[in-house]
Amino acid sequence: xxxxxxxxxxxxxxxxxxxxxxxxxxxxxxxxxxxxxxxxxxxxxxxxxxxxxxxxxxxxxxxxxxxxxxxxxxxxxxxxxxxxxxxxxxxxxxxxxxxxxxxxxxxx
Numbered sequence: 696x697x698x699x700x701x702x703x704x705x706x707x708x709x710x711x712x713x714x715x716x717x718x719x720x721x722x723x724x725x726x727x728x729x730x731x732x733x734x735x736x737x738x739x740x741x742x743x744x745x746x747x748x749x750x751x752x753x754x755x756x757x758x759x760x761x762x763x764x765x766x767x768x769x770x771x772x773x774x775x776x777x778x779x780x781x782x783x784x785x786x787x788x789x790x791x792x793x794x795x796x797x798x799x800x801x802x803x
Contacts, residue, residue: 697780704778708762711783712736715756716763718787718794719743725794725801734763753790759783 696702696710712734719739723730726746731738737757740750 697784699777699780705762707778707780707783708759711756711778711787712759712762714787715753715759715790718790722748722794722797725797727801734760736760753786753793755782756786756790 696707699707715736716734716739719736719742720730723739723742726743728742728746730742733739736759740753740757744750
């Protein structure tokens, strides 16, 4: 999905949002909390922050919340700035690694 000519930003953004949401919810569940049934990445990040986790490095992922619902209603991009796909992939990869660590800790 790195190729913007093959996959529109709306599609790529939706997948970034979904991957982020699932990682955050796995992390929240792994620490013994009940995650809310929402798609707002900022709220999910705040849930972890309230439990004492430093989520500063993942703050940029909040911008992908818009892709959760609006993608279903057509184009949502109001900017000429394309998504930094490599940056998004790297950030979601770091979040995934952090979530996996929490799940592993919960299993010990």
